[in-house]
Every structure is written in structure tokens, then in C-alpha cells.
Amino acid sequence: MSASITGLLKPWTPRLFLVRWSRYNPYYLEPEPRKEVYHIPETELTPEQKEERELKSVRPIKAATNSVTSSVFNDPVLSKFVNMMMKDGDKIIAKGIITQTLENMKRKQVEKYHKAPEGKKAEIECNPYAIFHQALENCKPVIGLASIQKGGKFYQVPIPLTDNRRRFLAMKWMITECRDNKHRLTLMYEKLSQELLAAFSKEGNVVKRKHELHKMAESNRAYAHYRWW
Amino acid sequence: MAMQGGTALQEKVSRMLSRKQKKPVLKPNKPLVLKDEVANRKIKKGEATCVTEMSMMMACWKQNNFVDTLCSNEMQSFYKCVEKAQIAVKDKSEQQTIGQSGRLQPKQATTLLKRYPNLHIEV
Numbered sequence: 001m002s003a004s005i006t007g008l009l010k011p012w013t014p015r016l017f018l019v020r021w022s023r024y025n026p027y028y029l030e031p032e033p034r035k036e037v038y039h040i041p042e043t044e045l046t047p048e049q050k051e052e053r054e055l056k057s058v059r060p061i062k063a064a065t066n067s068v069t070s071s072v073f074n075d076p077v078l079s080k081f082v083n084m085m086m087k088d089g090d091k092i093i094a095k096g097i098i099t100q101t102l103e104n105m106k107r108k109q110v111e112k113y114h115k116a117p118e119g120k121k122a123e124i125e126c127n128p129y130a131i132f133h134q135a136l137e138n139c140k141p142v143i144g145l146a147s148i149q150k151g152g153k154f155y156q157v158p159i160p161l162t163d164n165r166r167r168f169l170a171m172k173w174m175i176t177e178c179r180d181n182k183h184r185l186t187l188m189y190e191k192l193s194q195e196l197l198a199a200f201s202k203e204g205n206v207v208k209r210k211h212e213l214h215k216m217a218e219s220n221r222a223y224a225h226y227r228w229w
Numbered sequence: 230m231a232m233q234g235g236t237a238l239q240e241k242v243s244r245m246l247s248r249k250q251k252k253p254v255l256k257p258n259k260p261l262v263l264k265d266e267v268a269n270r271k272i273k274k275g276e277a278t279c280v281t282e283m284s285m286m287m288a289c290w291k292q293n294n295f296v297d298t299l300c301s302n303e304m305q306s307f308y309k310c311v312e313k314a315q316i317a318v319k320d321k322s323e324q325q326t327i328g329q330s331g332r333l334q335p336k337q338a339t340t341l342l343k344r345y346p347n348l349h350i351e352v
Contacts, residue, residue, distance in 0.1 A: 138297075142304060143283065160279060160311040202297075211295050218287045218295075227277035229318065 024062050029055070031064040033074065067091075077133065077167070084171050100189035102128040105197060125200070135199035139170035139206045143217045148226050157226045158217035173206045174199070181205065265346045267338040278314040282307040 032038075045053070067079050078098065086094040105128040113124045125131055144165065145156045161169070174195060182191040198204025242261065245254040255261075286307050289300040297304070326334065333341070 142286070142297075142307070158283065160283075160307070160314075162315075214290060214295055218290055221284060221287050224280050224283060225277050228275040229278070 021063075027059065028062045029059050031061050031068070033064060033068045033070045035070050075129065077136065078129070080167070081132075081136075081171050084168075085175055097189050097192070101192045101196070102132070104189055104193040105131055108193065108197065131200050132196060135196045136167070136170050136174075138199050138202050139174060139210055140166040141169055141210050141213050142166075143214070144169070145213070145217055145220065146227075148223075150226050155223045155226055156216065156220050157223045158220055159227055170206075170210075173209055177205050177209070262347060265339075265342045267335045267342065269335045278317075279307065279310040282310040 040049075067083075068074065082091065082094045082098050085097065106126060109124060109126045109128075109131070113121055113126060116124060125134075141161065143158045144161045146159045147154050148157045149155075174192075178188060178191045178195055182188075195204055195206060199206050242255070244250075246257075247253060282303070286300060286303040289303045293299040326336075329337075
């Protein structure tokens with residue numbers, strides 16, 4: 001809170017780097033940062049893609065944000081995770097923690113790889129990005145609970161969740177778990193790498209939390225008809 | 230014709246408010262003026278979608294002690310059902326906004342009324 005107040009006391013100067021404004025006319029289309037889309041030759045386009053291209057040649061397009069690049073290392077899921085971990089707009093620290101986490105995971109996996117016998121070497125996953133994605137998939141809940149009022153009382157009703165909501169819940173649980181349940185001396189990247197590796201092999205507290213949510217939903221399945229959508 | 234109907238209504242309302250014949254039927258605490266908007270309401274109450282798929286998936290979970298890998302078939306069918314339900318909801322709302330069947334939609338009625346609002350200031 002003190003940081004935001006001191007920010008207002010400084011005299012206003014225009015920004016050094018121009019930042020994309022986030023409110024656009026709905027007429028504007030989203031930019032396409034991936035290179036592969038533009039490398040498809042004309043003949044192999046489906047009719048929908050051709051239509052889309054014609055539309056894009058007529059309509060204006062929003063400016064891309066600073067966090068979106070056309071490089072091979074651009075990962076929208078990872079960017080979202082970094083943004084969720086960020087505090088007070090400090091992206092550098094959050095991105096640093098994530099890079100350290102990925103490096104730490106890679107080191108642990110490579111160590112395991114070299115210690116493993118010949119037959120087991122192929123099963124050990126060394127790519128930290130693959131581990132991150134698989135761990136997040138293992139943490140995503142399938143159904144959620146909603147508080148619905150019926151006859152004066154509130155019931156926890158099992159509802160299907162959208163993909164965005166599921167991804168958000170998985171990331172939120174991971175971050176809160178790593179922030180709350182860690183020893184005072186362990187650093188964030190260390191705890192995060194431990195949790196991600198545990199989630200990759202379907203153990204650990206985040207996967208336990210997901211299972212508890214499923215159990216709650218299962219016990220409340222009688223109230224499923226209180227939904228109206 | 231609208232004017233005749235309008236005056237008849239005014240006379241009936243003034244009769245209901247008057248104290249000359251018997252006790253007044255209406256005792257309004259606010260002026261009897263219509264609002265410039267119509268309430269949004271859906272007449273049909275919807276029902277829960279994908280309940281069968283959900284119950285099958287939960288039965289599978291109960292059998293297998295909540296291990297996800299053994300229940301992948303049921304989970305896939307549940308996801309498909311949810312997707313279909315979402316598409317159905319979108320199509321239905323689109324069809325409702327386009328098709329009126331003789332009546333104006335509440336949102337359309339509100340925009341019309343807002344263009345010709347009640348005068349509350351004498352200019």
C-alpha cells in the first residue's frame with residue numbers, strides 16, 4: 001500500500017516505453033504472433049483460414065503487448081503463470097523465479113537420468129517445459145462447486161468449469177501452496193520445483209487439494225439438480 | 230382511439246383514488262408513473278445439463294478411489310457433453326435475440342423507451 005501512495009506523490013512524467021492501451025473498439029482484431037501460421041502456403045489453407053485472412057486485410061488489428069513475442073520460447077501458459085506470480089508489477093523478479101525453477105527442475109531430472117539404470121533412462125522426462133505443462137494438467141480440477149441458494153439455505157452444488165477457470169485454479173493452488181506451506185529458509189524457486197515435480201508424478205499437496213475438491217463434489221452430487229444452466 | 234382509451238384509464242384511476250364514494254382502493258406512496266425501462270426476464274427456468282455424465286464419472290471415481298487415469302473415458306464424455314451444452318446455450322441466446330415471434334425482446338423495448346423518455350422537467 002505504501003508503494004502505491006509514494007507513486008502518486010512523484011511528479012507525472014510521460015512513460016519511457018510506449019505501452020499498449022488495453023481498451024479498444026470491439027471492431028479491432030487480436031494479433032497473431034506465431035510464425036507458423038504465416039508460413040503455410042496459399043494452397044494448404046482451409047476455407048475458414050482464407051476467410052480469416054481476408055477479414056484481417058480489411059479490419060484494424062490491436063497492438064501486441066510487450067509480453068507476446070513470435071520467438072519459439074513464447075509460451076502463453078507460462079506467461080500467464082508468471083503474471084499470476086507477479087507482485088506489485090515486478091515482472092523481472094517473477095520471471096527470474098520461474099527461470100530458476102525451470103533450471104532447478106532440469107538439474108534434478110538430469111541427475112536422476114544419469115543415476116538411473118539403462119532400461120529406465122527413456123522414461124525420465126528432462127524437458128522442464130513439458131514437466132510444467134504436464135504438472136499443471138494433473139492439477140486441473142474437473143468439476144467445481146458453486147454456492148447456490150435454495151429455500152433460504154446455501155448448498156454447495158457441483159458444476160462443470162470452463163477451461164480458463166480450471167487453468168486459473170490449478171495455477172492459483174500451485175502458487176498459494178508454494179507461498180504458504182514452505183519452510184522459512186527454502187527459496188520460492190526451490191519449493192516450486194519440488195511441487196511441480198511432485199504434481200508431475202501425481203503426488204504432493206496440490207493434487208491432494210484437487211482430489212479433495214472432487215470428493216466434496218462427489219459427496220454433494222444429490223444437489224446437482226439445483227443448477228439451472 | 231388511443232386518447233379515448235387513455236382518458237378512460239385516467240377516470241378509472243381517479244375513481245379508485247377518490248374518497249367521495251367509499252374508502253379509496255389505491256393509496257400510492259409514489260406517483261403513479263411508468264418507468265422508462267422493461268424488466269429483463271426469462272420465462273422458462275432452465276434445468277441442469279450433463280447430470281447423467283457427471284453421475285457416471287462420479288460413480289467411476291468412487292469405484293477407483295479418485296484416480297484419474299482409470300476414469301479417462303467417462304471424463305472425456307463429460308467434457309464433450311459440457312462443450313455441447315455451452316454451444317447449445319450460445320445458439321439459443323443468439324436465436325432469441327434474432328427471432329421475436331411478434332413480441333419485442335425486453336432489451337429492445339428498453340432501448341425504444343429510452344429514446345422517448347417520460348418528461349420529468351418542464352422545459
